[in-house]
Structure formats: C-alpha cells, structure tokens
Amino acid sequence: MPTRVHRTLAIAAIATLAALAATVALVTPASAHNVLVASTPASGETLTELPAEFSITTNEPLLALPGSQGFALQIRDAAGAYYGDGCVQVVDATMSATAALGEPGAYTMLWQAVSEDGHSVDGEVSFTWTPAGDVEPSASSAAPPVCGAAVIPTPSASATLPPATSEPTAAPETASGIDTATVLWIAGALLALGIAIALAIMLAARRKRP
Numbered sequence: 001m002p003t004r005v006h007r008t009l010a011i012a013a014i015a016t017l018a019a020l021a022a023t024v025a026l027v028t029p030a031s032a033h034n035v036l037v038a039s040t041p042a043s044g045e046t047l048t049e050l051p052a053e054f055s056i057t058t059n060e061p062l063l064a065l066p067g068s069q070g071f072a073l074q075i076r077d078a079a080g081a082y083y084g085d086g087c088v089q090v091v092d093a094t095m096s097a098t099a100a101l102g103e104p105g106a107y108t109m110l111w112q113a114v115s116e117d118g119h120s121v122d123g124e125v126s127f128t129w130t131p132a133g134d135v136e137p138s139a140s141s142a143a144p145p146v147c148g149a150a151v152i153p154t155p156s157a158s159a160t161l162p163p164a165t166s167e168p169t170a171a172p173e174t175a176s177g178i179d180t181a182t183v184l185w186i187a188g189a190l191l192a193l194g195i196a197i198a199l200a201i202m203l204a205a206r207r208k209r210p
Helices: 004-030 180-208
Strands: 036-040 053-058 072-077 089-091 094-098 105-114 120-129
Touching: 036 105, 036 120, 053 072, 053 105, 053 120, 072 094
Parallel strands: none
Antiparallel strands: 036 053, 053 094, 072 105, 089 094, 105 120
C-alpha cells in the first residue's frame, strides 16, 4: 500500500505538472511574434545582378495598415547613405521594395514590420554588391527616404527608422519573441508553482498528525 511519503510526492508531482502546463499556456501566445524566414538578398549573399526588388518574408502574415504605416525596408551602404524611394508593398507575409544600389561594396538591408498581433518586429540583413558588368549606380540620400517625399542627396551616417521607432538590431527580439510581458507571465507561473508545492507539503504534514 502507498505510504504517506508516496502520497506526498504524488501530490507534489501533480501540482508541479499543473503549474508547468499553466506556464506553457501563458508563454506560448506571448512569444508568437513574426520571425524572418527568407529575404532577397539573403544574409551574407554576394549580389552580381540587381534583383527586381528587395524583400523580407516572415513565418506569419503581416498586419495590413493604411499607407504601410510601421513598415520600412531601407538599403544603406558602408558610408551610411541610403538607396531607394522609401515605398514598400506588403502582401501576406512578405514586404518588398524596388531594388536600388550604388557603387560596389558592403550593404545592409534594414527592415521593420508589424505582426498581425500588433507587435513591431525588425532586423537587418548584410550583403555585398559586386556587379558582373557595368551598372549605373543609383542616387543615394542622406537620410532614410520617405515614400513620396523629396530626396536629400547629401551623404550622412544617419541610421534611424521612421519616427517613434528604434534602430533595428542584428539579433531582433523577433528571433525569440520573448519580451517583458512574457517574463512577467513566467514569473507569475513560477510563483504559482511554488505556492502549489508548498500547499501540497502542508497538506501532507497535517495528515501525519494523530
């Protein structure tokens, strides 16, 4: 027959499993942000021909907003100059822009998009431009271009995205999807786990009393 020790361990195990299940249920929705799954150009790629467009594709559809608010796809060279007109197109899980590059060299494609859950995700893709033949370099701009606005053709090292956003990072949150809210959920779930185990031990201790 099972002893009191066995019953105590069983109760503690059930409480632990219940708390862990609650933790998984809370963390999963909070971390389901879009992540980058493909891009043109690919990270580290050496382009010898200019594609029709630059693009990024995420694992889930992007949020359709009027005028593509919150979306940006910027091409920047090693000197900090920008290329393109700032206009983007969003279709399902893909955001794209007309391709434009300057002189051969190292470039970075900075992107920012909005997930269907309303969270902003961003990142960057580094690549090299080495045209196989004579290609006319596109004009550059000093600051990130805004769709429909005049281009300022003065070189600059500015590297900011549209107002009220932060500069993309090499390892976006989007890779893991863990944010402050998720940490708080996990902390709450772990606290619930500790309370459940403590109650199980107290219950077992009371049963031992005559």
